[in-house]
Amino acid sequence: MEDKERLLPQISVVKAIQILWEYRVRILCIAFVCGVIGFFLAMGIPKKYRTVVTLAPESSESDIASAASSITSMLGMNLGASGADAIYPELYPDIVNTIPFSVEMLNIQVCTMDNSYCGDLYHYLLSHQKSPWWSRIQYKIKYLLSKQSRASVPDVLDGYRLTKKQMALIESFHHKVTCEVDVKTSVITISSSMQDKLVACTVADSMCSKLQEYITSYKTNKARGDLNSVMKMYKDAQKDYLIAQQKYASFVDRNSNLVRESSRAEAVRLENEMDMTFSVYSELSSQVAMARAKLLEQTPAFTVLEPARLAEWHFAPKRSKSAILFAFLGGVITCMVYLFKRKKELFL
Numbered sequence: 406m407e408d409k410e411r412l413l414p415q416i417s418v419v420k421a422i423q424i425l426w427e428y429r430v431r432i433l434c435i436a437f438v439c440g441v442i443g444f445f446l447a448m449g450i451p452k453k454y455r456t457v458v459t460l461a462p463e464s465s466e467s468d469i470a471s472a473a474s475s476i477t478s479m480l481g482m483n484l485g486a487s488g489a490d491a492i493y494p495e496l497y498p499d500i501v502n503t504i505p506f507s508v509e510m511l512n513i514q515v516c517t518m519d520n521s522y523c524g525d526l527y528h529y530l531l532s533h534q535k536s537p538w539w540s541r542i543q544y545k546i547k548y549l550l551s552k553q554s555r556a557s558v559p560d561v562l563d564g565y566r567l568t569k570k571q572m573a574l575i576e577s578f579h580h581k582v583t584c585e586v587d588v589k590t591s592v593i594t595i596s597s598s599m600q601d602k603l604v605a606c607t608v609a610d611s612m613c614s615k616l617q618e619y620i621t622s623y624k625t626n627k628a629r630g631d632l633n634s635v636m637k638m639y640k641d642a643q644k645d646y647l648i649a650q651q652k653y654a655s656f657v658d659r660n661s662n663l664v665r666e667s668s669r670a671e672a673v674r675l676e677n678e679m680d681m682t683f684s685v686y687s688e689l690s691s692q693v694a695m696a697r698a699k700l701l702e703q704t705p706a707f708t709v710l711e712p713a714r715l716a717e718w719h720f721a722p723k724r725s726k727s728a729i730l731f732a733f734l735g736g737v738i739t740c741m742v743y744l745f746k747r748k749k750e751l752f753l
Contacts, residue, residue, distance in 0.1 A: 420751055421744060428743045436736035443731025444724050451535035452719040454602040456609040458595045459711040462494060462620075494586045497593060500619060501584040501612070507575045508564040510582075513611045517601045526608065527562045530574060535600060582612060592710065602716045610713035617707050628703040632696040639689040646682040653679045 425432065500506055511527040522533050562571060585594045595613050599605035653675040660668045744751065 417751055424744060424747050424750065425740055428739075432736055432739045432743070435739045436732040439735025440728040440732030444728040446731075447722045447724040447727035449537045450722040451537070451600050453598050453600055453721040454605045454716040455596055455598045455720045456602075456605040456713050456716055457711065458609045458613045458709070458713045459592055460595075460613060460617075460707045460709045461590070461592050463706045463708075494591045494593065495588065497586055497616065497620075498584040501582065501595075501616065502579050504567070504575065505564055506615070506619065507578055508562055509615060510608070510612060511562055511575070511578065513607070515604045515607045518603045526604075527574075528560075529604065530578060582608065584612075584616070598720070606713045606715050613709070613713070617705075621705055624705055625700055625703045628696070628700040632693070632700050635689065635692045635696045639686075639693050642682065642686040642689045646679070646686040649675070649679040649682045 511525065511530070513526050514524065515526050515529055516523040517529075517533075522529055567575070581598050583594075583596045585596075586592070587594075593616075595609055595616070597605045597609035597612065599608060653672070656672060656675050660672065
């Protein structure tokens with residue numbers, strides 16, 4: 406065993422440090438040059454601004470029942486139908502990434518800080534985005550080598566007929582916006598990253614509003630349907646009551662001086678008909694009030710914890726970090742090259 410250990414080569418750490426110390430000036434110069442290159446490469450990347458909005462939905466009994474049902478289903482138990490909503494906060498990020506929601510978002514109106522563009526978000530992302538210089542060169546080379554005509558992108562974004570470039574644009578939009586939900590607190594965090602701070606703020610605020618509208622529309626769909634049905638019956642009952650009331654009043658006016666039994670019987674019949682229609686009308690009036698109260702009860706409430714506001718500084722690119730990273734990589738690679746050149750001196 407001792408003979409085998411002696412045959413294995415061992416690297417002298419002291420000798421490696423001595424070699425690197427001899428080339429310290431070159432290593433530092435190369436690291437400095439790499440850092441400068443990284444800094445200028447980062448300067449070629451367009452600035453991005455981020456706006457974050459946080460809001461908290463109200464915790465209702467249905468949400469608690471939904472959470473309890475999810476936990477019991479994970480444990481393999483079934484407590485029966487709880488009547489909870491099908492859309493709970495954990496599904497909000499999936500809603501944001503759907504095609505219909507993205508199409509609605511791309512049709513919102515935005516305006517840049519310098520007023521150089523005012524229009525929909527779709528055309529802003531399509532033709533008003535800056536890209537790094539190497540990305541433009543790569544695109545031109547790819548276009549020249551493809552031998553294909555440049556496909557035009559439709560001016561109108563139709564959610565039912567999307568081209569490949571429109572789908573790619575929607576996928577790019579999904580990377581620019583995020584929606585995260587804290588499972589413990591149900592706090593919703595919506596962020597938007599754009600090349601213009603005003604556009605980022607507008608997109609985050611519109612996204613927050615549209616998400617609230619979507620959730621409200623879903624949760625109040627049945628209550629609104631019930632209210633519309635009751636309102637229709639209420640208007641019909643009101644119309645019938647007014648007609649019955651008019652018939653009874655007209656008959657009484659025409660036969661006020663007559664004492665025939667047939668006239669009295671007809672007056673009693675018309676009065677009973679009027680009372681019946683009024684009873685239905687009154688009952689439906691109470692049901693309309695109850696349906697409206699139920700609609701208000703089913704309407705979810707959201708508390709905006711952090712509203713949308715303009716970003717003061719860009720969050721990307723981090724030029725200092727890029728310079729440090731390039732300098733570090735350049736220094737490490739240079740050290741490895743010099744150690745490899747004098748590898749015979751490292752082994753004992």
